Amino acid sequence: MAEYLQQYLPQSLAYLTAALVHAVLILVVVALGTLIFIWLERKVSGRIQDRLGPTRVGGKFGWLQTLADGLKLITKEDLRPASADSMLFLIAPYVSLCASYVAYIALPFADGWVAIHLNVAVFFIVAVLGLEVFGVMLAGYASGSKWSLFGAMREAAQVVSYEVPLGICVVVPVLIAGTMDLVAIGQMQAGWFFNWFLFHDPFTFIVFWVYFTCATASVNRAPFDLAEAESELVAGFHTEYSGVRWSIFFMAEYSSMVVVSALAAILFFGGWNGPLPITHWLGLADSANPLAHYVANLLGLINFLGKAIAGVTFMMWVRWTLPRLRIDQVMATCLKYCTPIAAFGFAGAVIWTFLFPGGLVIPNKDWVVQEEYQLDEPQAQSAASTSAASTSPLAHADSGLHAEEHHGTD
Amino acid sequence: MEPINWHSVFFLLFALVGCGFSVAVLLTSNVVRMAFYLVLALAATSGLFFLAGADFVGAMQIMIYVGGTLVLLIFGVMLTARGPFISMRTPAGEWILGAIIGGSLLVVLLSAATSVRAWRPVAVAEGEARPTATRLGMALLGARVDKLEEPDPTQREGMSGYLLPFEIVSVHLLVVLVGSAYLARPKKRAVGSTAETV
């Protein structure tokens, strides 16, 4: 994009504009996503509980309910307890939001539609999502309330624990794909739905459920929402928050849900690739025409968002179905079940890929992991990798297309 | 006017944030704020790593350092953060002494950092960052693919990988996990009750 803009603008301005466009786009996703999902949650919970949910605001389905709520929250007084550590108290919601927001910059929404095409995107997203807990802990401590502190402590213990099985689960698709580049992983699962890693082998299928459990826990959703267990801790870490700051915590939570669902979609459900290779059939994906490619990506985006929304909806379904666990049950779930199962799945996947290199059913052999470095031909490889060089590491920000092309044609 | 070097700009940004919050860590007496500043300083450092082309190390920094170590640290802070321990004052004399000694160390380090010509900035031909993750992984498994480019054959063949250190670190981590769990265990109350918990 920056290169495109550079034709019309000075270089510095072009980069700046490109960066801003990416940032704003992601922000829109985050904000809009939150609006939609809160509305969705109300409707889903309503239906589950045999009621209608919001129906009035904004017309027939109450679809402006969230906006109204948001306006209400904005107009509410921003309270701050006297015993609070004011600086940390004010900053904590933004820390949370930043963490989940930053995760989006490495998240591809379609083939190559990614803010920063990171080589270690999976790693990066998992790492950054782990930072969200900082906001919660700071909020819990800074509120100067014991309920908040207890909530924060639970959250810290829970998130740190669940990062272990989560990490192992995430490693399984990475192991199969041979790369941590999310774009590459997504591209590998193109074609039929049985190309999805979910169906790669029985272990990945098991691992996906573990992943989803752990993801639910690490974004602090029911039945793992111990940090805000209203029956014990009033409202947990955000007991003392109100108004805008409270709503920012909500935004962070919902955007995190989207991120983990989207990650699941990319890692296990083929990302932007639909269950049927429609774009392939239409010839859009393989076309050299940029416009065709663009259309294909639009379809992929719809696919991807649909999978992410499905994941989020599934989380809501779980939330309104299962009762909350006790804290010891939460930890037991992590340490006694999730971690061993994930480790078992990991070991199984390793053995499976060793026994059946390339998997049982992978028709598109093109996407088998490439040996990046052929030991006998180092020079050529190095030359190839430098040929597509951009100007600087910063160029990652907008060299997504190039990089992806490079991999694609390889 | 020379074009702005964005690399430098972002370096300055991260460096200032990193150093600034390091100093803030030093100067704050509230331990929770210290932890928060440390998070920011380390996060900024990971930005520096990204800028230096070490994307895997940067991600690692965020993942382990910021996400793991510091969460642990804050966890510890919260466990021990009772009123009087949140901010413990250091006598002014020690501050002065520390400032003198630390200042001299800083002078020493800075003079060392700036005196070697080879370390001065050079106008490098901009090059695409090569992804490091795979190469690092190979190196950890004992294959130094990066050293294959070495013109010096002794260099090329003599460079072992990091398999042994990797294994050692793995075992070390395991031992540390067990050990810290053992160290931080609650005190046994009675002999009889342990049988039940086992």
Next chain:
Amino acid sequence: MNLLTEPIGVSHYLIVGAIMFVTGALCMATKRNALGVLMGIELVLNGANVNFVAFGSEYLRPGAVSMGLDGQLIALFVIVLAAAEAAVALAIVLNFYNNHSSVDVDKADELKG
């Protein structure tokens, strides 16, 4: 010398590393809270890491003098070991806290000469 237009060299990183190192050392030397000392250690390790990464960076020192991947590998080990160190140190601190009801390192002088 315009910092915004000049290229960045190893020494720039070294300066950042030095500042972080010294701040960390001072943190260890002045904080009475054991966790503050731990944070100082993290800062020191981090400062060292900055140096390692800088020495190993291909951007900053193109050519053969770079440490290459070794710098990053060492940085990796440092990070991992820092995590291990933090876990053990935290366990020690908690144990200390259990025994002394305090995290004041000045109270941990029972073995003084």
Next chain:
Amino acid sequence: MDPVSTLPVLLGLAWLVPLASFTLIVLFGPRMGKAGIGAGYLATGAILTSAILSSFSLFFVWIPAYDMPEPSHPVAADSAHGGAHEAEVHDEAAHKEEHGDDDHGEQHAESSHGEHDGGHAHFDKPEIAGEWYTLGKFGSLRITIGYYIDSLTVMMFAMVTFIATCIHFYAIGYMHDELHDYVDHEVTLEDGQHLHRPGRFHRFFQYLSLFCFSMLGLVIAGNIAMVFVFWELVGICSYFLIGFYIERKSASNAANKAFIVNRVGDFGMIIGLMVIFATLGTFAFGDVDADGDGTPEPGIFSQVRSPENDYALVVPDGVIKAAAASEIAKGVEATPEQIQSWREDMEPGGVGRWAYWLMIIAGVGIFCGCVGKSAQFPLHVWLPDAMEGPTPVSALVHSATMVAAGVYLVGRFFPFFVPEVLLVIAIIGCITLFVAATIAITAVDIKRVLAYSTVSQLGYMMLALGVGGWSAGVFHLMTHAFFKSLLFMCSGSVIHAVHTNDMTHMGGLRKKMPWTAYTMLVGCLAIMGAGVPFTIGLSGHYSKDAILAQAMSFEAANPMLGWLFYVAAAGAAITAFYMFRLWFLTCAGEPRDKHRYDHAHESPKVMYVPLVILAVMAVIVGWSIYGTPVGIQKLLEQARPMGILTTAHGALLTDLVHPDEHLSHLEEFHVASTWYATLTGLAGLGLAIVFYGVRVLNPAEVANQFKRVYKFLVNKWYFDELYNVIFVKPVLLVSSRVADFDKKVIDGLIDTLAIGTRMIARLDDMIDRYFVDGLINAFAGWTYAVALWFRGAETGRLRQYVMFIVLGTVVLFILITFYLSAPLAPSLSTLEGRP
């Protein structure tokens, strides 16, 4: 007869006869009759001689020679004009003195022959001062044997010799156990047997004689140095007599205690002596012509209260000069005007103030000696323990005479005391009387009750003197001597009969030994001060009245110090209570120890006849001789030092007022105090009857109820324990340290010398061993020292270690850069050389 020439001879003889007795007994004691019984007769004869000489001096020389002062009961208006009258009178007195100077060379006398002034009590005190012998002359220091005789001296002589005679007789009976081999049942030897020893009859009388000599010498002494010598002599006699049963641990301890405690007081006394001699340049009391130039040098008293100053107490020139020593050293000439201006410089830091302080120091120092001798608080602890001595000793030495010597000295030195010192005396006396009286309530040892009673009564005397009642205090000294020696001898008689000191084992003895019991009752009534108010009474009645009246007038002058009076009044009640407790416990009621009661018997005649005599004296000694105004009170007024009959004001404590003694005769004080004394005495008596006479109340119950108070009193206010902790323990500690030093260091030194000698003898063997060992040990020691030094760096403080690390880094870098850079230079250059 001319008293000026005869009295020194008569009294000197009376004084020296006991010395002769002592010398003879020392030389020939054991050979005098059977088991030395002759020694008793000799000593008794000697003291009888003294008594006769003294009585003769009193009744046939002194009383006829000098007129009594007129009875004085001034009205209030009179005292207001007192000052003017006094000035007038003293002018005459000064005039008279000039006349008297010509009469005698060495002996100087002042006497007043009826120069009365309109019925006032102002008249010149008759006194005879002189010297018998000069022991030595060292510059300005003259050590002489002199005399200072006034009616007090003569009366003391008569009193001491009279009582001593009675006691000598009594002792012949009491000490008859000592005439043969004596089995001391209180001393158990190592083999479980009791101690058998030859009797010491003669030694007892030898000490008694020495004591009488010393006591009389103390009384007649003409200068303070002589007083000090005899003061110590009576002390040593007391020591001998308390420790008479030397084999008894308790007796020897008590003797040591008495002696050591007295040393404490004497230390103060020596300081006072030094101050007096250093400032006044003389020891003599009266004006004696020492250098034989015809004009007498002024003694202490006339320097302090000189006729030129109307006998008012003025800080003497000598004291002023001593205080202004630094000014004089600067060259300021001490002219009379200059001295006068110094004297008036009473600003803080001024010379006059310093001089006044010197007076206070001297006065308090002298008083310190009296505190020790008269067993005043806080040095009263020795007297009860002194009851370990034989009872005649207790009667003579530790109640009637020696302990009264302190009071006597205060009375003698009275002109010298400034009001502040008198206040100290009053307060000490008041504390003493109360403390001792309370302790006496709970004591069960009959002699200890009397001992505490003695202490308490001495406190009364001190109080009386301290509040300005010179004659009241000394009067009580006289009366007390009689009834207290009576009481002691009665108790001795009782002890003699029942062989125990414990009153709880006595009871009902009046049936067995009526003489003792009823004379004792007389003693009790006398000490209680029984009498019909304003009509007649026993001796104690008059003296106690006088003291209370004096305290009351002092209270009126100093309302802040009114507690002195109330404590004294309370003390009177307590006195009556414990005295009658004693009497009821011993003589009345049912016998509590049947065995002892059955063995009890009346004492021999030689013992109870003196009791009767003393009982009679205890009754009548307060009265005047029939048909004349002459009585002890009159004689004392005659002996009252010049110039003290004024109202004195403190110079430092400006609020302090010592009222004129005559003010106590005012109606308001006299009447009230008489009622106070009578009623408090009756109250105490009533209480004693209720508790011990008719036994309406059970004392044990009361004791149980106030257990803490009772325990406190039984333990004597914990004085002994306190002193044990404060003084005895530290001293013992220091001594044990010194002993350790002796054992270890000094002995060790000698041992080391011996070892050294041996080492030299075996040199070639040793050199090898010690050289090598020494080297190695030195090395080890050095290592150890270095390690110790390094240990200091190991502070255990984490942050300090970090500092060291950082510092070490910096230092290393500096070293490498500046000192080790040459070897490193190539590598640096290669670094730089690379692209």
